[in-house]
Amino acid sequence: MKAAVFLLCLGHLPAALADLRFHWEDHFSREDKSKLMSWVSEVHAGVEALVGELPFDVQIYFHRTRAGEPVPWANTERRSYRQGVHFHVDPRFSLKDLREDWTAAHELSHLVFPYLGRSHSWFAEGFASFMQYQVMHDMGIISRQEMLQRYGQKLDRARRSYSHQDRPFAEAAPRLRAERKYPTMYWGGAAYFLQVNQALQRQNKTHMVDVLRQYVACCRRGGGDLEQLIRDLDRVARTTVFSRHLERFRTEAGFPRYQDTLAAAPRKR
Numbered sequence: 461m462k463a464a465v466f467l468l469c470l471g472h473l474p475a476a477l478a479d480l481r482f483h484w485e486d487h488f489s490r491e492d493k494s495k496l497m498s499w500v501s502e503v504h505a506g507v508e509a510l511v512g513e514l515p516f517d518v519q520i521y522f523h524r525t526r527a528g529e530p531v532p533w534a535n536t537e538r539r540s541y542r543q544g545v546h547f548h549v550d551p552r553f554s555l556k557d558l559r560e561d562w563t564a565a566h567e568l569s570h571l572v573f574p575y576l577g578r579s580h581s582w583f584a585e586g587f588a589s590f591m592q593y594q595v596m597h598d599m600g601i602i603s604r605q606e607m608l609q610r611y612g613q614k615l616d617r618a619r620r621s622y623s624h625q626d627r628p629f630a631e632a633a634p635r636l637r638a639e640r641k642y643p644t645m646y647w648g649g650a651a652y653f654l655q656v657n658q659a660l661q662r663q664n665k666t667h668m669v670d671v672l673r674q675y676v677a678c679c680r681r682g683g684g685d686l687e688q689l690i691r692d693l694d695r696v697a698r699t700t701v702f703s704r705h706l707e708r709f710r711t712e713a714g715f716p717r718y719q720d721t722l723a724a725a726p727r728k729r
């Protein structure tokens with residue numbers, strides 16, 4: 461909600477209340493700026509509707525490009541004092557096209573966790589991939605059926621292209637990146653969150669987004685590495701589900717299980 465307020469009052473709001481900061485790296489028309497700010501503000505509000513308010517300003521950089529899709533490229537900026545996203549956008553696309561693109565939901569979801577380092581990128585990308593369709597579903601952009609279909613298709617494709625059956629997924633992930641099999645690495649990582657989400661519902665009668673909400677409120681500002689994050693998530697959920705499943709990703713060979721986890725995927729809140 462704050463993001464929408466910021467948009468309306470741009471230029472008049474005290475700096476302390478502004479949680480999205482827009483930076484124009486190339487020339488954009490007034491109309492395009494308004495469209496792009498609306499899009500990112502909506503998605504940022506969509507992420508916060510699930511996990512609660514992120515405890516820092518988010519820097520949004522817009523770069524202009526020409527492409528066959530609205531957002532051909534984006535990446536996060538992760539420094540201890542500066543958290544943000546660079547969006548390379550083609551402003552010829554409409555607000556509707558931008559809303560139907562998953563990139564903003566994916567990139568802004570990355571900011572829910574601190575930067576975990578290159579060696580754990582399977583975990584970070586898995587999380588953002590798990591979140592992107594959930595954010596879009598919660599915002600009313602895709603139905604639950606569409607969300608489940610997309611999870612299923614991405615994971616089926618990743619399983620088929622996984623060529624390290626003798627290795628645990630966490631160990632194979634750097635090789636997948638070297639082979640440029642990025643979607644395989646992303647969606648294998650997403651299976652971790654689908655498994656954990658299912659286990660949280662069965663064993664702890666709670667949901668992933670509720671745990672994320674508690675984590676963001678208590679611990680996100682503190683940063684930390686992957687081990688610290690897992691400890692924090694287990695602690696706020698009063699469980700060992702996060703660490704146990706991570707251990708399985710590090711020790712059990714083959715592409716991770718996901719087929720039976722989809723039914724537990726979150727519903728619109």
Ligand SMILES: [Zn+2]
Pocket residue numbers: 566567570584585588
């Ligand atoms: Zn990503």
